[in-house]
Amino acid sequence: MKLNTVENLVRPVFPFTAIIGQEEMKLALILNVIDPSIGGVMIMGDRGTGKSTTIRAIADLLPEIEVVADDPFNSHPYNTDLMSEEVKESFNSQITLSQKKIKVPMVDLPLGATEDRLCGTIDIEKALKNGIKTFEPGLLAKANRGILYVDEVNLLDDHLVDLLLDAAASGWNTVEREGISIRHPARFVLVGSGNPEEGELRPQLLDRFGMHAEIRTVKDPDLRVKIVEERSAFDQNPLDYVESYRSTQDNLKERILAAQNILSDVHIDYDLKIKISEVCSQLDVDGLRGDIVTNRAAKALAAYKNEDSVTIEHIETVITLCLRHRLRKDPLESMNSGDKVDKVFQKVFQ
Template structure:
């Protein structure tokens, strides 16, 4: 198994790292879309999640990542009796970070009839796909703007419902598919469909570093990792563990974070000032600001938290204004200056 680059060793790209931490603290934020130049560490940061996140408990051997407390009737819909012999045993596994290749077929994504069992034993059995593997974890799509339309529609349905429903080849299967969608892409290679873009809670832009010291440090660390991945990972393991502990602690205090009426009003005024589409922007902004407060060990959401997460929560929800040539980030910064001015 390929060793992922340690999350703690990534140089710069603070917005991208913050967005990943926020959705790791609160899955309800709804995922991250990372736009940027080629070779800026987008996929590296996402794939480092697997080694960063705290492990989770599942029913031993379960291919659908069911938690031990949730073993009930749904199992009978997707597993044969032979597959349920360990349903009362518990296993601890890494949180799944599943890659969805651009060339994946629909059967590979949603699951299909287990042909081997059908041919050798004459039984209809469901072979789970990538959505089942990603349940309770992260589904990562590199170059998501190149994803085929029919897969985009499929992901929209599953992301909205949290369930994967398969009706084909005499099978009728429904299983939970609650995952955090993470995508990366290069804007030069095509735009993302608005319906899918709206499903990402946060959107960040990454750029090629312009600081000489940062570029030199990136070269130094990449070279050290390429020469000896195991030693490099061990060197950064303590820092990675600190980030993991911070995620766990932040999750624990998330529900106690106070979001006062003044903060809620500020968020709504920001969304109105930027003319953001729908109300999903406000909900995402509230959840992201609360996670940011938990990360900072603050008891309540304040202007600093809102200011920090507003660009990534609203940037991809703005309507295009043909009379305004400035980018979405500049429009949000202007709105922040107006709404959050002393």
């Protein structure tokens, strides 16, 4: 008789490799997982197009990570850049730290979340009475070395979006109250999703997301029927359905791991860097984030394809994802921002 453990009571997640279509969104998520320094992804699209399903599926696909046991920040056992201050002190003092493996954290930020819930709180009373820094970790601590997912990010308070993006860019979260300061690592892949009908993000916030994927409802009736059938098969028998995708899931896991391992060796020619910057310049993209992210995404794609140098095809695949949300809005412009990026790319690279 099989015992009911927490693991087998939790409902299985729909397999990432079973998701039909939405290739742009899937590629953006995979590249951010390979190189989190790309800066996350904003996914905008119609309701009911599988945004949440896909994001949860990518988290379930990732290999387990090593953490220090009983540490609220998922500190790395031997990489000091990914340790909390307390763990780093123990590590430097050569104290043996117990380790364990956990699934990559997948943290949902609810719409009604407060700043304290997001960043954590300091117990001032204990600090003043006993001289002890007592910190109640927030969602940024739980998301360290994982994925932080914000559904309906365009409805989230701008102040919270600012905090999120600052933590994602710096990799650290700092909480200060009454002269007491606590700092902990907050390295995560930030994924936002939303429906454009419910309002856009401010341009300066949108620009802080590394990539921007647009998804649309599938129009082809045959494909729609296939999606419905796949979902029905999963709902009827989730365990058997997940098992049937085991080998394809494992293959993708191995590809992602291999890409992470060779990423630092991937080379991009100076001429290609110049052309990427020329595209950004001709599109009148503010700042240099577009240049940086396009370079990083192209290298991550080359690593994903197990190639050691970036080609024009790699750049063509990622450049729209990296630049479309950085263009200035012109109310008289009839061309889609993605098409505009592609048009300038063809002109510069051909």
